[in-house]
Amino acid sequence: MATRQSEKAPDGEVLIIGAGPTGLLLAGDLAASGVACTILERRTTEPNLTRAFAVHARTLELLDARGIANDLVRTGRPVSALRLFGSVVLDLSCLPGRFPYVLVTPQYETERVLRERALAAGARIVPGTELVGLSQDEGGVEARVREAGGAERTLRAAYLVGADGVRSTVRGLLDLPFPGRSVVRSVMLADVRLREPPRDAVTVGAVGDALAFVAPFGDGWYRVIAWNRHHQPAATEPVHLDEIRLVTRRALGTDLGMHDARWTSRFHSDERQVPAYRTGRIFLAGDAAHVHSPAGGQGMNVGLQDSANLGWKLAAELAGWAPPGLLDSYHDERHPVGRAVLRRSGALLRAGMLEPRALRLARGLVARAAVRVPPVRRRVAGAVSGIDLAYPAPPGAHRLAGRRAPDVRLAGRPGRLYEALRDGRFVLVVAANDPAVTYLATKRWPDRVRCALAGGATRTTALVRPDGYIAWATDETAPDVRAAAIREALTRWCGAPAALPSHEPRG
The missing domain is CATH 3.40.30.120 (Glutaredoxin)
Structure with a gap:
């Protein structure tokens, strides 16, 4: 029978739910500022299903300000031009700063450098711990958690941050709405070998009824993302490599000789955003607060930037010197960013999914003409990379x-x-x-x-x-x-x- 006990959060003034990139960056920032914090992670040895490959320029700058950008850059491939809609090339070399490119590297590498930093700074990560209850009062937050063996206990902390993804338990326990819609259903994922690797580090193709994305892990394996308008079964339906080959040939003109899939899955892509990023002493960040289409590779980057915004503000509040309204400014500054990214990534996805051939041809003509104009090219690159983000x-x-x-x-x-x-x-x-x-x-x-x-x-x-x-x-x-x-x-x-x-x- 499960037992219950009540105590302060272990070594922590801040509890973070979720040990993905968003939670790890936040924990590292808090611990480096002298704030005791604990990450509770439901997973034990289960691998994090890597979907994010793009680390944009502004995110690399934030990592540089933490002394870990160079470590991450060594794991991936800098790409200074993105090919969109087949023949449209977005040049990122016009970006200011040390990182005029997007870094293509698996999400597990980003998590590794963030985890190492957080642990070195003194943060605590507790795996196999699931949040099952939540309450708060004027003085703090109480979180009821269930450990791997089934025992339950109640932890108390000054603040709690839900960085626990699109199916956020924190958001659910707060009974917060998550309005939006599913924009792409039954997106297929696979890790494969390729006999004919693509020329570009990131390869994207779309022909209206089929979409394919290919990116390297850097160790001979490639992640393939594919979508078929005419076959959208439930996310639990098995994925067969022959289906991914067929869709990839339709979208790219070749299946690149893919073989030996080591892992396959399906997921639904939503566009959703919670109305409030703060509820009293509880905050939401990353996919728990907003989720976007995969177009543009924005999701992980926006979550990391949420944490960079929130971390120093929580540290200031706990140190006793935060000016009035500083914690409220997290929602005020980041909610509009999440909304803007949701709209941009959604528009890019819908442009890639245009079905009539005439509209696809017009899309290509307009996009190619636009990126040839230097101010337009710079503005688009600044928006995609996050470099041009500004707060009110x-x-x-x-x-x-x-x-x-x-x-x-x-x-x-x-x-x-x-x-x-x-x-x-x-x-x-x-x-x-x-x-x-x-x-x-x-x-x-x-x-x-x-x-x-x-x-x-x-x-x-x-x-x-x-x-x-x-x-x-x-x-x-x-x-x-x-x-x-x-x-x-x-x-x-x-x-x-x-x-x-x-x-x-x-x-």
Whole structure:
């Protein structure tokens, strides 16, 4: 008979449900900030069914700011051009930053580097533990869990984050709606060998009634995703390699000599989004909050960016210095992003599924013409990669507020902004060497702010959030006026400053 006991979350102020990429990045961020956290994962030895292969440029920048991008890049293949609709090529080499490409690598490699970082930082991962009950009050969250042996216990934490996927138990226990629809049914998956590997790292083809996607694992195995408009059985129906060959030949003109399938499956692709990412002390992130079509490879990337947004805000709240409304800003900033990605990926999928030949020809003509125009090409690449994502800024704010911070060169060490972000603090990038400003930032907000001198010629001073977005900026050059503006911005974003020692100068 199952036993019950009640205790605080083991070693944790934050409970995270789900050890996929979203939960692992969040755990690593919290642990690196000194927040005790525990991930509860239902799976034990069951492998995670890898569906994500694309790691986009903005996600790589976030990983770079955590010191793990290079490790991941070594596992995959950078692709600087994406072929869409057969003859349409989207050039990603126009993107700014260190990663002008999409990295093609299996999801299990992304999970590996994130898991290693989380564990090294002190996060705890508990496999074989299933969430079965959930409640909250003004002071915390209680989670009833069932362990592998059947025993139940109740854990208490300050906050809980559901990063447990499209069939989220957390979302279900909160009784939250997940409105949307199924857009593609009975998508087939297979891991195969190929006698005739494709030329491109990512191969996509669609002819209206058939769609196929091929990507390498890097070890001689390939993931094939295929869909047949005329045969859409239940997701539980077995997948036969002959059917995937037939659909792939229809979509790509060849089956690439696929053979020796080691694994096959089916799934339904939905477009859904929960109305609220926060319910009291409980948050939803990744596929638990939003799910998109596979077109554009957005799903895992958006989930990782959810975690990057939420992690530092939870850490600030638990440290006691978060400004009012900071936790609410997670929903305010990320919900519109999820909605926009849902629309873009859905539009791309529907464009690929056009059935009449005349419409497919028109689609190709329009798309090819559009990507030949440099501003359009850059805008599309920026949207797909996440580089151009910006959060709302208050009226009258500097033009850079809310935008991605470029990885600017810094004077001294570290030599780049994203290296300076690796300790999880805000970075105040000052335009000129001003000892008074440096003293202000490092002595009054020592646990929250790092001061760095811009390495190039610039008049802009910017306060960069821990997630790599610009919180505030100014072009003011008058020292006294600039110092007052910086002090106001630091107080707004980083809370009340630490008291000065009695022997320190004031002003």
